[in-house]
Amino acid sequence: MSEKLLFLTGKLAEPSLHKVLQELTPLPFDYRVHQLGLSVAALMTDKMIGRRLTPEIIADCDQIIVPGRCRGDLELLSQQLGVSIIRGPEEVKDLPIFFGRERKQPDLSRYDVNIFAEIVDAPDRDIAGILERANYYRDNGANVIDIGCLPEEKFPHMEEAIAALHEAGFKVSVDSLEISDLRRAGKAGADFVLSLTEKTYHLAEEMDTVPILVPAERGSLESLERAMELMDKINRPWIADPIIEPIHFGFTNSIVRYHELRRRYPDAPMMMGVGNLTELTDADTSGINALLFGIISELRITNVLATEVSPHACKAIREADVARRMMFAAREDSSLPRDFTADLLVSHDRRPFPDSAQEIAELASNIKDPNYRIKVAEQGIYMFNRDGLMQDIDPFAFYPQLDLKDDTGHAFYLGAELAKAQIAWQLGKRYTQDEELTWGCASNKVEEDLTQQKAEGTTIKTGKKCGTA
DSSP: OOEEEEEEEOTTTHHHHHHHHHHTOSOSEEEEEEEOSOSOGGGOBHHHHHHHOOHHHHTTOSEEEEOTTOBSOHHHHHHHHTSEEEEOOSSGGGHHHHTTOOOOOOOOSOOOOEEEEEETTGGGSOHHHHHHHHHHHHHTTOSEEEEEOOTTOOOTTHHHHHHHHHHTTOEEEEEOSOHHHHHHHHHTTOSEEEEEOTTTGGGGGGOSOEEEEOOSSTTOHHHHHHHHHHHHHTTOOOEEOOOOOOTTTTHHHHHHHHHHHHHHOTTOOBEEETHHHHTSSSSOHHHHHHHHHHHHHHTTOOEEEEOOOSGGGTTHHHHHHHHHHHHHHHHHTTSOSOSSOSTTOOSOOSSOOOSOHHHHHHHHHTOOSSOOEEEEETTEEEEEETTEEEEESOGGGTGGGOOOTTOHHHHHHHHHHHHHHHHHHHHTOOOOTTSOOOOGGGSSSOOHHHHHHOOSOOOOOOOSSOOOO
C-alpha cells in the first residue's frame, strides 16, 4: 500500500504546488494538498498548524510535509498530532530535488509582449548609424524599432531609414508630435505611428499603419476612449496607451488608468511606455522593469515602448526582454516570479552566503596544505590555509598576516580575489573563488542560457480590435 502524504501550503503557493506535484507523477506515494488558510506559506508556524489541523483532515495521512520556512518545533507537534511532520524545501519548485528528481528547467522562450525600442536621436544619425542601433536593440530583444523624431528638427532621410530598416527585416514605428512626420511615416510604409488622438485619428484613414492612441488631454481616459471608438467606426486597428507618468507627476493615477481601461475593455490592445520610470528615476532599472512588467503581465498589456537614453538605463532593453519572459513563465505557472532566472538580480543574490561561519571553520580545520582559500559568509570574508583561519571585512587587514615570500604573482591573485570577496560581502552576492561575480543582464557578457531559449520572434497581427502581437 502506498504511503499517504499531506502537503500543507498557503493561498499563493497552492496552484504552483499542485502543478509541481502533477509534473512529478508517477509518484511512489499518494498525496493530498491542504491550504491552511493563510496567504504566504512561509509564515506558517507549528502553533498555527496545531490549531488548524483537525483530526478529520489528518485521519488518513502517514506523513505531513510543511514548507521549508515553517517555524517552530515540528517534533513536538508530531507527538501532539500523532503523525510524522517534516519540513520540505524552502521553494516549491525544489520539490523534485527533495524527492530525488532533477528540477525541471524553466521555459523562458515564450512571451506575449512586444518591445518597441526607440532610437531617440534618429534624425541625427545617418542610415548606417540607425541600422547599427537597430541591430543592437534586436540583439537585446526588441521586436519593433521606433524612430524618434526630434521637435523642430528636420528629418529628410526618414523615408530612406524606414526602407532600410524594412529591408533589414525590422518592424518599424515612427514617434513624433508633428502630424506631418506621421503622415510621411505612413506613406513610407511604417508599421506603427506614435501617436494619434481623438483630434488626429483621421490620419489613420490615409495609411495602412497601426496607430498608438493617446489622450488628447493629459490624464483623460475619456479622451482616449473616444479615440478608440472613432477608430472602430472607421474599422481600423489601433493600440491604446493611457500614458504612464513619472513619480510625483501623476504616476499612481496613471497606473489606475491602465487598470481601469483594462476593466472597461478586457480585449483592448494596449501599450505602456516604461521610459518615464526607468529614465526618470535614480534607481536600478532592473528592479523598475521587474515591477512594471509585473503590472504589464497582470493587465495583459502586449506592447511596451522602451528607451536607453540615461547612462544608468543602458541595459533597459535587455532587462525588458528578461522581465517579459520571466513574468510570462510565472503567470503560466501560477506562481510567484521567483527562481525562473537570476538575470534581474543585478546588485544582490537571493542566497548570497551558502556557507555558515561554523561550516567554514570546520572546512578550515581540515586543510593540510599552504594554499589560501577564500570564503564569504554573513559575518564577512574568511581566508584560511593549514596555518589557520582569518576573518575580517577589510581585505587590507589580511595582508600583514600573509606569508607570500615576495611572491608578487600570488599577491596580485589574492588581492584580486579579496577585492571580489569584499564586493560580494558588501552587496550580498554569491562569491566563489576563481570565478567571476555574476551581475545578471547588467553584464556586457551575453547570458548564454537566456540567449539559447530566445524565440526567433513573433508575428504582429492586426485586426479591427487588435494591433497586438
